[in-house]
Amino acid sequence: MAGSGSYGAVPSTPLLKDELDIVIPTIRNLDFLEMWRPFFQPYHLIIVQDGDPSKTIRVPEGFDYELYNRNDINRILGPKANCISFKDSACRCFGFLVSRKKYIFTIDDDCFVAKDPSDKEINALAQHIKNLLSPSTPFFFNTLYDPFCEGADFVRGYPFSLREGVPTAVSHGLWLNIPDYDAPTQLVKPLERNTRYVDAVLTIPKGTLFPMCGMNLAFNRELIGPAMYFGLMGDGQPIGRYDDMWAGWCSKVICDYLGLGVKTGLPYIWHSKASNPFANLKKEYNGIYWQEEIIPFFQSVTFPKECTTVQKCYIELSKQVKAKLGKLDSYFNKLADSMVAWIEAWNEFSASGKVGAAAAEVPNGPAKGK
Numbered sequence: 001m002a003g004s005g006s007y008g009a010v011p012s013t014p015l016l017k018d019e020l021d022i023v024i025p026t027i028r029n030l031d032f033l034e035m036w037r038p039f040f041q042p043y044h045l046i047i048v049q050d051g052d053p054s055k056t057i058r059v060p061e062g063f064d065y066e067l068y069n070r071n072d073i074n075r076i077l078g079p080k081a082n083c084i085s086f087k088d089s090a091c092r093c094f095g096f097l098v099s100r101k102k103y104i105f106t107i108d109d110d111c112f113v114a115k116d117p118s119d120k121e122i123n124a125l126a127q128h129i130k131n132l133l134s135p136s137t138p139f140f141f142n143t144l145y146d147p148f149c150e151g152a153d154f155v156r157g158y159p160f161s162l163r164e165g166v167p168t169a170v171s172h173g174l175w176l177n178i179p180d181y182d183a184p185t186q187l188v189k190p191l192e193r194n195t196r197y198v199d200a201v202l203t204i205p206k207g208t209l210f211p212m213c214g215m216n217l218a219f220n221r222e223l224i225g226p227a228m229y230f231g232l233m234g235d236g237q238p239i240g241r242y243d244d245m246w247a248g249w250c251s252k253v254i255c256d257y258l259g260l261g262v263k264t265g266l267p268y269i270w271h272s273k274a275s276n277p278f279a280n281l282k283k284e285y286n287g288i289y290w291q292e293e294i295i296p297f298f299q300s301v302t303f304p305k306e307c308t309t310v311q312k313c314y315i316e317l318s319k320q321v322k323a324k325l326g327k328l329d330s331y332f333n334k335l336a337d338s339m340v341a342w343i344e345a346w347n348e349f350s351a352s353g354k355v356g357a358a359a360a361e362v363p364n365g366p367a368k369g370k
């Protein structure tokens with residue numbers, strides 16, 4: 001169940017306080033932060049305001065944040081702003097691009113503090129940090145789950161040569177209450193709630209894809225940030241609610257190739273609002289059809305040896321998307337071009353805090369809070 005708001009113990013010195021940004025895509029006031037205050041207040045927030053930029057988003061007092069609306073995105077990225085979705089939670093990836101920190105945690109504004117079976121408030125951010133700071137084991141499955149967590153280890157028969165593990169790039173959290181179901185499942189099971197708390201963190205094996213949900217997600221921006229592009233969704237696009245899926249498939253094949261790990265499981269958040277299944281069906285229907293081709297495409301992706309960085313892998317991926325998925329629908333030609341624009345913007349902003357001719361001098365986000 002959702003936390004009551006009487007908060008659990010909070011680490012005295014917040015881990016990664018100055019090395020992690022919290023990115024929130026939003027179209028509403030951020031009162032939900034009140035419940036997260038003990039866990040989030042020490043961290044810097046990057047708020048990506050979607051929809052009407054003239055609307056004022058209320059942020060509770062005491063948070064250190066920078067807020068970007070569509071006017072800011074257009075000013076900072078210039079023509080490349082077209083690669084950032086409008087009227088879709090995919091806009092959150094703009095926050096990943098402008099962050100200067102090593103780690104990112106992104107959360108939706110209808111996600112609240114959940115309670116574990118002992119009725120203790122779950123500090124989801126602390127669990128994600130634990131997941132990211134401990135190695136992953138993608139090459140050989142440990143049947144006692146995460147060998148690096150308290151009270152577990154590698155089981156008999158686990159090769160000692162593989163026990164060092166690999167750096168963890170992604171930590172994928174889950175949700176109690178409203179599960180992240182697609183529209184058809186939502187329509188068939190409108191009252192289904194997730195009440196099952198599974199106390200486990202798993203490394204997703206190399207060579208296995210997974211449906212990455214963006215509502216409770218953390219990643220090492222230095223290891224995999226350039227691959228966390230949430231695609232072209234929402235306004236003017238033939239697809240929606242496949243933003244996080246696209247980023248998850250792209251990043252997983254690149255993590256597999258570069259020898260990086262992806263974990264899923266703890267932490268849980270309490271997802272409070274089910275979005276409209278009919279609206280979701282309209283957004284998803286192409287994706288449900290196309291993904292039967294998209295998944296075999298990602299399963300067949302290989303990278304030439306020249307691809308030694310995430311950016312080079314991503315550009316190579318964009319070429320393969322155009323060559324192999326462009327036949328499926330012309331949307332994928334547009335998407336492939338946007339993937340290139342994203343990498344160019346990422347590289348330019350990382351180098352100078354500016355993008356393209358706009359060269360809008362962007363301080364590292366005007367702190368508009370605290």
Ligand SMILES: O=c1ccn([C@@H]2O[C@H](COP(=O)(O)OP(=O)(O)O[C@H]3O[C@@H](CO)[C@H](O)[C@H]3O)[C@@H](O)[C@H]2O)c(=O)[nH]1
Nearest residue numbers: 025026027050087088089108109110213214215241275
């Ligand atoms: O046009 C929009 C709509 C919403 N947002 C912000 O995005 C998140 C998620 O919105 P919401 O909770 O309403 O939608 P869900 O269906 O639960 O979203 C999850 O499903 C996937 C959609 O791709 C994704 O994994 C989750 O986001 C909220 O913070 C809204 O304020 C927006 O920015 N623009």
Ligand SMILES: [Mn+2]
Nearest residue numbers: 108110273275
């Ligand atoms: Mn939601």
